[in-house]
Amino acid sequence: MPVAAAPRPPYAPDSEEAPPRKLYRSADGRMLGGVARGLAGHLGVPVIWVRLAFFGLFMWGDGLGVLLYAAFWVFVPLGVGGRSGHRSYFDTLPDGTRRLRKPERGQITALVALCVGAGIFISKVQVGGASGRYVWPLLLVGAGVVLVWRQADNARRAHWNAAAGRHVRLLQTARALAGVALVGVGLTVFIVVRGSAAQLGNVLTATLAVLVGVALLAGPWLIRMTQDLSEERLMRIRAQERAEVAAHVHDSVLHTLTLIQRNAEDSGEVRRLARAQERELRNWLYKPEGTGKDEAEEPTTLAEAVKKTAAEVEDHHGVPIEVVVVGDCPLDEKLAAQMQAAREAMVNAAKYGGEGGPVQVYAEVEGQMVFVSVRDRGPGFDMDAVPDDRMGVRESIIGRMQRNGGTARLRSAPDGGTEVELEMERAAKAA
């Protein structure tokens, strides 16, 4: 069965303190790249100190702070470590989950500060008129690079959130393009400023030639590398998948088999255990991906409800119940009542008709009607012969269905056995 190869985030990073203290850039509560916060978390000092240190280095170290910061930004991976304890003064507002969409005030101030800083930086560097001409193109290139690198951060973060919609992806592409464009423009301006505007055509041709040459030389190698990478990734996903299966088999199947060995004399118990395990394993194997594989949660659709009810009755009474469901619809109040009636019918069938073979449950959704039939192959019984004080069938099944606007028919099936047919109309809103 093809497993939908949904790329699961490999080992979701623990938000608890990772045992080896590794330097990460902090993903939340960050102003720019999360460098300062990451460092602060790593060193165990308040984040403001680190920020001040960077700023100081930047102001009086001829822009060294910026260089350092940039280096950290580029080389240190983004992570969730390093945010333990110290919360920034700027970050006291309630933790918005959608930080990605809405830039915080802190981030904006950081950007403004960066611009101002850049201004100062430029004015400092602009000693000679000649070198000053290179500053603007360099800044453009820098901005482009920053844009692209930040984008990589966001991509990684979105990977954790695992909720990158098409919209976000579009935005990311746009940003990447903008970054590349900025770099391109910066380089062009650089060339023009160097006074070789006349030879721009030549330079461009030469550049293109070099690029094509590099692509030709490195292309196959790059392609192979990406292929290897994706193959490696696939293997890892497979290994995880296998580990998950192994874990499940270990937890449930092996456990049950042990129980069966221990209860080998009690054939009823063995059968019950085996049935329950079979059902659970089937459920686990054949349920479509992403519909929640635990049985614990409340069913929301008719098919789930029927299967769950049957499973419970089967476990309780040790009589196999075969379920066939055709179609499906959401469970509403009336259908819930029908389910309760069906449960009662199943219990009766298991109790009184279980000797003749499995109880058969059939549910069908056809248009607005929901039909459930519960059938056993037991001795069958005569409705009129049931004493008046036995309220099970009359109240729990027939009465309940009628109160909720449905019908219940109880009849003896052609070759012995009993069949209960329950019909109910769905609530009108679900068209």
Added chain:
Amino acid sequence: MTEDSANATTGAAGRQVRVVLVDDHRMFRTGVQAEIGETGRTGVEVVGEAADVDQAVTVITATRPEVVLLDVHLPGGGGVEVLRRCAPLMSAAEDPVRFLALSVSDAAEDVIGVIRGGARGYVTKTITGADLVDSVFRVQDGDAVFSPRLAGFVLDAFASTDAPPVDEDLDRLTQREREVLRLIARGYAYKEIAKQLFISVKTVESHVSAVLRKLQLSNRHELTRWATARRLV
């Protein structure tokens, strides 16, 4: 099917059917052998066994059985692949080989897949030996064997394809065929269905065969779409 089977088994006295068992689990093959393979009692003779697709094709071609009990999941391409490679044998004018799918699979596309591939029926591995013998004889007669679960899958498949106005070449089920299928899904035996609908058992059989034919003929595209919509493939 339960009470029928006793009759069928005794009624089959004197009849002989040669069967090949295709399943990759040796334990299961042994179990089936033990259940049905006592030729004297059941009339079923297991003339060959195979554990994968290649073996199956070789054994079936060599022994030319009347019925093949075919597992859905097999190494080498699954039951569908066996059916594909044995297609000439199935349509042979004399002594056609007939296939009965036998599986633990709960996945509709597995089951419907082998039925579409030409299998004459599908039963689950929880079936009792007597019921299995009965099914083998019915398949040998050219009849279709629908378990309740298969009937449910088929109803589901046809029900959801007629929601949008699909192309006309997709055969629909008639009202009667639908009723018959529904009763099978509810666990009725053919005889009971006949009684219930006031028709003969022969008519029930012909309805079931018609459903099988439609299922095997119906436009492959539609079924793929159905399966895709349910995230089955």
